[in-house]
Amino acid sequence: EPEVTQTPSHQVTQMGQEVILRCVPISNHLYFYWYRQILGQKVEFLVSFYNNEISEKSEIFDDQFSVERPDGSNFTLKIRSTKLEDSAMYFCASNPMAEQFFGPGTRLTVL
């Protein structure tokens, strides 16, 4: 069964560094998403992406964040200058309709 994949599973970085989180959505899906989950808290929407552009973004998704679909399969989230409070699980998701299929997440730790 096709699934969303994410790499790396765990990323450790120093405050102020740039990180790129990678996702490979399910191949025939058209909508892509990034979510964040700070430890012990709920899942928060960051951004949705359709037809090679951002369709919606939340207040969390400020100028430090960007998304890209550099080729036909990858979907990336870049954080330009990481802060301590960016430490969280980051989930990628995709869907054709209705329910979203989530990747296993990337745990980002900012030191």
Added chain:
Amino acid sequence: AQTVTQSQPEMSVQEAETVTLSCTYDTSENNYYLFWYKQPPSRQMILVIRQEAYKQQNATENRFSVNFQKAAKSFSLKISDSQLGDTAMYFCAFTYNYGQNFVFGPGTRLSVLP
């Protein structure tokens, strides 16, 4: 704005017994979808069950079933014959617009006790 509320931060149930997790939501939309996602300690988000608002019949998926009360904007999850592997965080989620604009509730931590 759409909101999803889960009033039970934590629950526990004995193995083989039945437990019901509550969820309420607020929306002015008429066509929407509701979901329950399970997040075990591995933190993977796993879809448990979905319900289309236009369907009156409650969704069931093996040991999992929902009680969807559209007028009351309530969407509870019943887990029958609870198993140790059901121990997880459970998130109620809402979406309209064909799967965009997902909104998650704060989650209920369920512990299944041996």
